[in-house]
Structure formats: structure tokens, C-alpha cells
Amino acid sequence: MARQGWEDSEFPIVCETCLGPNPYVRMTKQKHGKECKICGRPFTIFQWCPGAGMRNKKTECCQTCAKVKNVCQTCVLDLEFGLPTQVRDTVLQTRDDVPRSNVNREFFVASVEGQLGNDSLINYAKADSTAREQLKRISRVEPYYKRNRPHICSFYVKGECKRGDECPYRHELPIDNDLSNQNIKDRYHGKNDPVAQRILNRTDRSRTLNTPEDKSITSLFLTGIEKDISEQDLRDFFYGFGEIKSINVVQKSKVAFINYATRAAAELAVSKTFNNLNIKGRTIRVQWGKARPQGPRSDLQAGIDGSGSSSYAAPMGGPPAPPSIDDLINMPPPPPPPGQGSFSYPSQDPTALGTVGGREFRA
Missing domain, CATH: 3.30.70.330 (RRM (RNA recognition motif) domain)
Structure with a gap:
């Protein structure tokens, strides 16, 4: 397989919440370790632990896809406001121009990769000041480290976990609601995101x-x-x-x-x-x-x-x-x-x- 167009980066594009409160984060790096969940191209994976009592985090999409939508490589949330892309695009009244089909997606990524540099396609400077103020009101001011909690222990759900307090996973029963059906592609493209729907319903006053x-x-x-x-x-x-x-x-x-x-x-x-x-x-x-x-x-x-x-x-x-x-x-x-x-x-x-x-x- 030709390696032309494969990503090789030195540091991930992540938000402060995913990076964690620990100032001495140690990361592992693996070149071309996984394919991007958006464009399907191999990219460099970074993995780290944000802090004590938190689960390991890793990058899920390549840096080109992250720059196109100005999102975090791990949580796929907007880097400036920490909101889902569906909320940001709805308030700013922008469209999702990233194609989903394989051929069109590869052509789009190849055409914008050379002109991105360190910038993104989302130009906040041209956005309406009223829309920016609305995004600031509904965004979080401080990092939300609760997102980095461990996953729920599947053995505890079945009543078979014997590790007790030494278990690194959460001993809680899962809650079946609309937030149980989330995926990275819907969040990235801003379509059918249950988290965004809740935020929009709460702010639609x-x-x-x-x-x-x-x-x-x-x-x-x-x-x-x-x-x-x-x-x-x-x-x-x-x-x-x-x-x-x-x-x-x-x-x-x-x-x-x-x-x-x-x-x-x-x-x-x-x-x-x-x-x-x-x-x-x-x-x-x-x-x-x-x-x-x-x-x-x-x-x-x-x-x-x-x-x-x-x-x-x-x-x-x-x-x-x-x-x-x-x-x-x-x-x-x-x-x-x-x-x-x-x-x-x-x-x-x-x-x-x-x-x-x-x-x-x-x-």
C-alpha cells in the first residue's frame, strides 16, 4: 500500500478537557497506527492518560479532518467553544461541506490539505458578533473533566465483578436514553447528534x-x-x-x-x-x-x-x-x-x- 498522503505528525490537536489537568502528561506515539474514522486514511495515533482515576484517551481522526472543522482529534468538539459541530454550525448558519462518499471525500481532503496549514476552514472572524456571543453564552467556561471518567464495568452490570474498589472501571448501571446512541461521524458532520439536540432545545428560548x-x-x-x-x-x-x-x-x-x-x-x-x-x-x-x-x-x-x-x-x-x-x-x-x-x-x-x-x- 502506498504511503502517499499518510499523516505523520509530532503532536495531536486536542482540547484542554481531553488533555487533562495533569501538566506532566506522557504520551505514546505510533506512526500510521490506525485509519481515520472520517476519511479512512492512516494517521499517527497518540495515547495518554489525562490524570488519576481517568481512562486512557487517544486520537480518533487525522489532523486534516480536525483542521477542516476546527475540532479536537479525540472528542470531535469545537476547539474554541467546546460545543458539538451541529450547535456551532446552526448558530453560525454554516453548512457541512465535507462529502461522505469515498471518491468525493478523498478528492476534497486532497484539495484542501495543501492550503490548510495551521488554520481551519471555519473563519470565526467573519462570523456575526451576535452569533459569537450566543455561542459564548451556551459554552462551558472551564474544562469538563467528567468526560474523562472510566467506562462502566461490564462485569459489574452482569453482577460478576469481583475486584471491588480495585476495579479501574465505574460500578454503575448504564442509563438507556437518547445519549446512548452517539458516534463520531454524526458528531463530526453535525447530523443527528443527540448531545447537540439537547443543547439546542435548552437554548431555544x-x-x-x-x-x-x-x-x-x-x-x-x-x-x-x-x-x-x-x-x-x-x-x-x-x-x-x-x-x-x-x-x-x-x-x-x-x-x-x-x-x-x-x-x-x-x-x-x-x-x-x-x-x-x-x-x-x-x-x-x-x-x-x-x-x-x-x-x-x-x-x-x-x-x-x-x-x-x-x-x-x-x-x-x-x-x-x-x-x-x-x-x-x-x-x-x-x-x-x-x-x-x-x-x-x-x-x-x-x-x-x-x-x-x-x-x-x-x-
Whole structure:
């Protein structure tokens, strides 16, 4: 067999997730060790272990096919956004020009191989800025090393694995769903990819948010507020839409409430940030809030947000607002259980504290 056109490379084209968190990765290299799963030509195989407790990874397609679609040689996901090619091509409105038939595929690969160099056929510089922002919102900011987990132990599924904790495979039962039917060719060409379908269904939301009829509602409800996003970060971003009355960040629940002074400012903020808000690499969802009825509050409650006005808001259609601190303080005690008089516990009886038999007890 002639070796003309066979690939001989020195380092693979892989994403950060497949490479793993270990900075001292040791790879094995085998020239012409396997044929590419896309074009069928022999290419150089690289194999490595990303880290402890992970399975070995290897390259699945040649570098020419990877450069054509700008994908990783191992997971066949986009190198820039880490998304399936079907999601990227749908958002960027590009077509899959790679032929599938043997003769046309060989001619196409031979024609583009000389002009590729270190670049790919996907030109992100010419892409629409709105489409790029949408890809950034749905992409992962950090590597997803969970993809490198070991495979499920087939002996454990049959109930015959005797290695216990020493087994290098996962002891889990497989889940039969749409994600069970994946293959590299469909992912590469962006056709019938179940992972891409899930992502597109999750992100196929309306571009506008219904405005509540109650004109007194001027608050926004934000979700996805991580610890690295402070109140000042939100104030610096949202003050450009109008005057802000108060901002309340609840780090424990990863939510925030922004109260504007006018309804026009709140509507402008919603129109600009709905499904289009990213602060410090974090995707934040914006919804309309529902203001709690105004009422007197104690100094302790007013000190939560540093203002005398009510700053709590619950999402539209969400659960009711929690009781205020005044309500908790003035809440009457529960009724005593039957047979115990007016006190639920002996320690609640002031006449019994520190006394034994009616006399004061001294240690």
C-alpha cells in the first residue's frame, strides 16, 4: 500500500478537557497506527492518560479532518467553544461541506490539505458578533473533566465483578436514553447528534421576556450569581440602564435582586440582558421580580441591604416571599402539648430554672 498522503505528525490537536489537568502528561506515539474514522486514511495515533482515576484517551481522526472543522482529534468538539459541530454550525448558519462518499471525500481532503496549514476552514472572524456571543453564552467556561471518567464495568452490570474498589472501571448501571446512541461521524458532520439536540432545545428560548402588567414592579431577579460576582460588579453593570434603588445579593442561593427607581429603566435592563448576560465568564439569567408589599421593618432587617426600603423580590410565578425578621421575632410560641400545662418544656418554666425542690440550687 502506498504511503502517499499518510499523516505523520509530532503532536495531536486536542482540547484542554481531553488533555487533562495533569501538566506532566506522557504520551505514546505510533506512526500510521490506525485509519481515520472520517476519511479512512492512516494517521499517527497518540495515547495518554489525562490524570488519576481517568481512562486512557487517544486520537480518533487525522489532523486534516480536525483542521477542516476546527475540532479536537479525540472528542470531535469545537476547539474554541467546546460545543458539538451541529450547535456551532446552526448558530453560525454554516453548512457541512465535507462529502461522505469515498471518491468525493478523498478528492476534497486532497484539495484542501495543501492550503490548510495551521488554520481551519471555519473563519470565526467573519462570523456575526451576535452569533459569537450566543455561542459564548451556551459554552462551558472551564474544562469538563467528567468526560474523562472510566467506562462502566461490564462485569459489574452482569453482577460478576469481583475486584471491588480495585476495579479501574465505574460500578454503575448504564442509563438507556437518547445519549446512548452517539458516534463520531454524526458528531463530526453535525447530523443527528443527540448531545447537540439537547443543547439546542435548552437554548431555544424566546428572545424577549413578557413584561408584567403591574407598573409598580421595577425589580429584576437574577440567578447564577457565583461567589466571585460581588454587589459592586452588578452595580457597575446595571447602573447604565437607570437609577438603582437597591441591590441585594444572596450568595447562599446564588441569586440577586436589583430594584430600579423607574419602570422604564427596568424595562431597558431586561431588553438588553435577557438571555444575553455574562459577567466574569458566568452566564446569568434575568427575569422580572415581584415586589413584596411595603411595610415597617426593624433596624436589623433594614441593615441587610443598607436602605430603609424593601429590596426583596421573588421571581414572577415563583414561591411566596419568606417571612420578614419582624414576623419571626413576633411569632407567637406554639401551643403546649396536652398534659404539660402552659410550658412546652421544663426549661421554659422560669420558676424551675436553677431550683431543686423549690429551693435555690448552688453547686
